[in-house]
Amino acid sequence: MNDVTTNILKTALKTLYYTRLDAALAPITQGAGVIFMLHHVQPGRPDPFAPNRILSVTLEFLSTVVEHVLEREFDIVSIDEAHARMASGKIGKRRFATFTFDDGYRDNIEHALPIFRRHDVPMTIYVAPDFCDGKGRAWWVTLEKVLAEMTSIAVPFADGERVLPLTTVADKYVALNEIYPWLRAMPDAAIHMHVDRWAAIARIDPFAACRDLVMNWDEVRAAAKDPLVTIGAHTMSHASLAKCSSDQARWEMAASIEHVEHELGTDCRHFAYPYGDAGSAGPREFEIARELGLHTAVTTQKGLIATNVSDQLTGLPRLSLNGDFQDERFVKVLLSGAPFKMMELAKSALPRRRAA
Ligand SMILES: [Zn+2]
CATH class of the missing domain: 3.20.20.370 (Glycoside hydrolase/deacetylase)
Structure with missing residues (x-):
């Protein structure tokens, strides 16, 4: 979900919460x-x-x-x-x-x-x-660890390599906001290539980072035995x-x-x-x-x-x-479903406004 969509939905939520319109709309939107x-x-x-x-x-x-x-x-x-x-x-x-x-x-x-x-x-x-x-990589987990660990990062953007500072928490968020969309536009193999290279510099094992968070098969099998779990x-x-x-x-x-x-x-x-x-x-x-x-x-x-x-x-x-x-x-x-109806209406209005 991009920032524009998130912001439209948040605005719709606030409007509906404070006007109480959601209850009136619910029968047709829920x-x-x-x-x-x-x-x-x-x-x-x-x-x-x-x-x-x-x-x-x-x-x-x-x-x-x-x-x-x-x-x-x-x-x-x-x-x-x-x-x-x-x-x-x-x-x-x-x-x-x-x-x-x-x-x-x-x-x-x-x-x-x-x-x-x-x-x-x-x-x-x-x-x-x-x-x-245990052989998967959750690259977004590795990237967070890399940015937390390093004090600067060299990123080979299309218009040339830039070194982004990572000294403060604010720096780390600024860098993430540049790096994340740049990576997401790439094929998976290219994402892993970049993130694994940084992980090697930061001495982080991307496979271990994933294993630390995700269930192994023994744990999945144990979970699946519970009739409440699919x-x-x-x-x-x-x-x-x-x-x-x-x-x-x-x-x-x-x-x-x-x-x-x-x-x-x-x-x-x-x-x-x-x-x-x-x-x-x-x-x-x-x-x-x-x-x-x-x-x-x-x-x-x-x-x-x-x-x-x-x-x-x-x-x-x-x-x-x-x-x-x-x-x-x-x-x-x-x-109530009302925010989604509002979001649909807002999104359908956006291109018309741009074209006008
Ligand atoms: Zn997922």
């Missing part, structure tokens, strides 16, 4: 349900330089959201039950909510699962087998699929599904597209997911689940509970 997206659940205060904290919610916030969703008379259901409801098109009186976690972080089991057990409600975790095998796939290497060739994208998806099935001995019918924005997963990937027989595949495109999505089950939107929107006041407003 849809059939919601798929929540999370990554980390972590207690405590972050270090001063912790940009990936944006991917994290606190235990208290997650607990509050689960309680709020139950009070709002949603059925909190497994992704299989959500699929059954969406595929049948039979939307009952009660809306459904599904909680999903990307990447397979160990804190999902340490901190999130106890909350779900307390309420006896299910959760889904999407894992990338290379991560669980394990889905998330590509083999956490690939940005739209940047891959068609064959490569298909392999990343199919191999990850097979690998999860092999490790767990059960069917894997659910998938999350890494990064999940429109630049990382689109109609080609949605079609591959259909051909692979997946029941659902989720993006990170923001939205609730509309009442008629039976032909869009491999390109489903989610509602992020990540740091950007970690505000209890706004969860209620988000669940």
Whole structure:
């Protein structure tokens, strides 16, 4: 999600919260349900330089959201039950909510699962087998460690190499804001090449950095034994699929599904597209997911689940509970669906204004 979209959604949230218009709009905007997206659940205060904290919610916030969703008379259901409801098109009186976690972080089991057990409600975790095998690299984790560790960094931008200072926390955030979008525009192999080179200079092992955070297969198998937990796939290497060739994208998806099935001995019918924005997963990937027989595949495109999505089950939107929107006041407003309608209207107005 880019800054413009985030800002539009935040403005819509504030407007709706203070005007209370969300309640009036809810009957026409709330849809059939919601798929929540999370990554980390972590207690405590972050270090001063912790940009990936944006991917994290606190235990208290997650607990509050689960309680709020139950009070709002949603059925909190497994992704299989959500699929059954969406595929049948039979939307009952009660809306459904599904909680999903990307990447397979160990804190999902340490901190999130106890909350779900307390309420006896299910959760889904999407894992990338290379991560669980200990041979994956979460480059955004490595990059954070590199920037935290180093006092300057040489970046070979297209218009020439520049050395960015990393002396203060503010310097580190300025550098990150330049480096991150520059990297994200590249193919995955080029991202890893740059980040691994910096990691070598900073004496950081990118594979170990990933292993420290992500569950191994023994932990995934233990989690999967809990009837409240569904394990889905998330590509083999956490690939940005739209940047891959068609064959490569298909392999990343199919191999990850097979690998999860092999490790767990059960069917894997659910998938999350890494990064999940429109630049990382689109109609080609949605079609591959259909051909692979997946029941659902989720993006990170923001939205609730509309009442008629039976032909869009491999390109489903989610509602992020990540740091950007970690505000209890706004969860209620988000669940009305009204902010997304406002965002749609605002976005459709933007190009017209530019063209005028
Ligand atoms: Zn991911």
